Amino acid sequence: MRTNDAAGRVRAKRLPREVRERQILDAAVGVFSQRGYHAASMDEISEVADISKPMVYAYLGSKEDLFAACIRREATRLMEAIADGVSGAGDRPDVQLWHGLRAFFGFVGEYRDSWQVLHRQASAQGGPFAQELLDMRRRAVSLVAALLLNTADSEAATLHADAMAAALVGAGESLADWWLDHPEESAGAVAARLMNLVWMGFGNLVEGQMWQPPK
Amino acid sequence: MRTNDAAGRVRAKRLPREVRERQILDAAVGVFSQRGYHAASMDEISEVADISKPMVYAYLGSKEDLFAACIRREATRLMEAIADGVSGAGDRPDVQLWHGLRAFFGFVGEYRDSWQVLHRQASAQGGPFAQELLDMRRRAVSLVAALLLNTADSEAATLHADAMAAALVGAGESLADWWLDHPEESAGAVAARLMNLVWMGFGNLVEGQMWQPPK
DNA sequence: CAGTAGGCTTACTCGCGAGTAGGTACGCGG
DNA sequence: CCGCGTACCTACTCGCGAGTAAGCCTACTG
Numbered sequence: 001m002r003t004n005d006a007a008g009r010v011r012a013k014r015l016p017r018e019v020r021e022r023q024i025l026d027a028a029v030g031v032f033s034q035r036g037y038h039a040a041s042m043d044e045i046s047e048v049a050d051i052s053k054p055m056v057y058a059y060l061g062s063k064e065d066l067f068a069a070c071i072r073r074e075a076t077r078l079m080e081a082i083a084d085g086v087s088g089a090g091d092r093p094d095v096q097l098w099h100g101l102r103a104f105f106g107f108v109g110e111y112r113d114s115w116q117v118l119h120r121q122a123s124a125q126g127g128p129f130a131q132e133l134l135d136m137r138r139r140a141v142s143l144v145a146a147l148l149l150n151t152a153d154s155e156a157a158t159l160h161a162d163a164m165a166a167a168l169v170g171a172g173e174s175l176a177d178w179w180l181d182h183p184e185e186s187a188g189a190v191a192a193r194l195m196n197l198v199w200m201g202f203g204n205l206v207e208g209q210m211w212q213p214p215k
Numbered sequence: 216m217r218t219n220d221a222a223g224r225v226r227a228k229r230l231p232r233e234v235r236e237r238q239i240l241d242a243a244v245g246v247f248s249q250r251g252y253h254a255a256s257m258d259e260i261s262e263v264a265d266i267s268k269p270m271v272y273a274y275l276g277s278k279e280d281l282f283a284a285c286i287r288r289e290a291t292r293l294m295e296a297i298a299d300g301v302s303g304a305g306d307r308p309d310v311q312l313w314h315g316l317r318a319f320f321g322f323v324g325e326y327r328d329s330w331q332v333l334h335r336q337a338s339a340q341g342g343p344f345a346q347e348l349l350d351m352r353r354r355a356v357s358l359v360a361a362l363l364l365n366t367a368d369s370e371a372a373t374l375h376a377d378a379m380a381a382a383l384v385g386a387g388e389s390l391a392d393w394w395l396d397h398p399e400e401s402a403g404a405v406a407a408r409l410m411n412l413v414w415m416g417f418g419n420l421v422e423g424q425m426w427q428p429p430k
Numbered sequence: 431c432a433g434t435a436g437g438c439t440t441a442c443t444c445g446c447g448a449g450t451a452g453g454t455a456c457g458c459g460g
Numbered sequence: 461c462c463g464c465g466t467a468c469c470t471a472c473t474c475g476c477g478a479g480t481a482a483g484c485c486t487a488c489t490g
Contacts, residue, residue, distance in 0.1 A: 014437055014486070038253030041477055052439055057479065094426065120338060163408050166393035167386040174385015178378060192426075193378050199426045201416025211309065211407075211414045229456070229467055256447055267469055272449065 021059050024049045028060075029070050033116035037067060068132055071122050074114040075136035081107040082140070086147075093150045094199055100147070101172065101191040108176045109187045119173055141165045168198050236274050239264045243275075244285050248331035252282060283347055286337050289329040290351035296322040297355070301362075308365045309414055315362070316387065316406040323391045324402045334388055356380045383413050 027049035031040045042063055046053040060066045085103025089096045108115045122133035145165035172194060179190050242264035246255045257278055261268040275281045300318025304311045323330045337348035360380035387409060394405050 017437080020437085036253070038251070042479080043477070053478090054440095054480075055438065058437090063478070123335060163390065163393060163397075163405075164412055167390045167409055167412055170389015170392070171382040171386035174388065175378065175382045177385070178381035182378075190378075194382055196426050197379055197382055197413065197416045199416070201412045201414070211411050232467085235467085257449080258447070268448090269450075269470095270468065273467090278448070 017059060020049075020051060020055065023051065024056055024060055024066075025070060025073055028066050029074060029113050029117055032067060032070060032121055033113040037121050042066075070117055071132045071136075074111070074118050075133060077111070077114065078104075078107050078118065079136060079139065082143070086143075093147055094195075096150075097144075097147055097199065098191070098195055100144075101195055102188055104172060105176065105179070105187040105191045108179070112180070115176065119176075137169070141169050144168055168194075171198065232274060235264075235266060235270065238266065239271055239275055239281070240285060240288055243281050244289060244328050244332050247282060247285060247336055248328040252336050257281075285332055286347045286351075289326070289333050290348060292326070292329065293319075293322050293333065294351060294354065297358070301358075308362055309410075311362055311365075312359075312414065313406070313410055315359075316409055317403055319387060320391065320394070320402040320406045323394070327395070330391065334391075352384070356384050359383055383409075386413065 024045070028040075028045050031045045031048055034040075035044075042053055042056060045066070046056045049056065056066065060069055082100050082103045085099040085106075086096050089099035118133060118136075123137075141162065142165070145161045148161045148164060148168075175190060175194055179185060239260070243255075243260050246260045246263055249255075250259075257268055257271060260281070261271045264271065271281065275284055297315050297318045300314040300321075301311050304314035333348060333351075338352075356377065357380070360376045363376045363379060363383075390405060390409055394400060
């Protein structure tokens, strides 16, 4: 059934809880990504979700709860996308990394808002929700680190793996931001850029070649 | 001359404007970095600065103005530190990059609050101040890109320079965050990690070697 | 068809924080 | 010793936004 609200807009009524929760989360991700956590208002979120504010509180709880729910959903999506990418990639580590990068940039390209919420907003908040996100990021770093360790168990590689994984993840994040200003590139092309940078570097490191500062 | 405030604390009085402005900026950087832009209150900043709120407004203007002033000061400090590092490094591009990285990580280690404000808070705000910071970052990326272009003017290098510079800057930022969890490392050691990753990679790229995805 | 439960709303309270009005103290030049 | 400007303060206003009270409407259930 339908009805018209004060502005004359048509508004669907009496939808099941599941559907409303999805609407609310979608709206929240959009508003959080655009305004930032604090500047986002529950009023605006409820308006975008086309539902009244008390429903938001009834279904998703407080503003912090809602934000945490956004983080959780988007982070899960991203990690699943990457895991899917890596899983079908055989066992050559470089190919696994390549598929992981492709999946990552594919996700960022497709869900910019999600990416904004994850990368910018969540990490800027000191609150308890940031933990949620930092854990996910840590998992991503671990995944990459494990992958790098696969390439060789030389002592040099072991010592560097987690730091290098952190650097690689950061490079990926930054390149994703760069990509927003260069939308003419495909996800694959961007992934290839990063792959070249890090793999040709790791290729040397694995073979024991290291850059040395001059005396 | 001195006096005691309500809490009995001793409080310096009638200081010249310059000194107060420094105090206020120092306090603001600390509070912004700890709480984030929106969660930081002018009341807390004025309290930390040990001065009353109207003075903050009289000297530095609105909250946005104050934040922009923080960004400007800290970004200038950082860029100067890096420029100083690079300037005394001769003309070998790898050595220049090495000194730049050392200077960068040295700064981050010494001024964590400044780094927090620059990296996390500023980039998360959509407002006009973010522009200030993004410009600085762009300058950093340009500096790195120019440096990379020095290494070779092969077509491959030219095509990749700005993207690679973005990736490198991101890797540096991320590694700086990683460093906060591994304080046992020296700034030089962290810089060396990143140098190895990117230089050994670029070394190959410059010589025309590229990683190829399998068919 | 009465009862009820859950989807949904309007219309509030209330505290917090940005920004200000309107002064008081103190030093300095005459 | 008298302005007078500048450093500085207390004590407000006022709007915005988180969270809630109190109920309305309708689809199903027995």
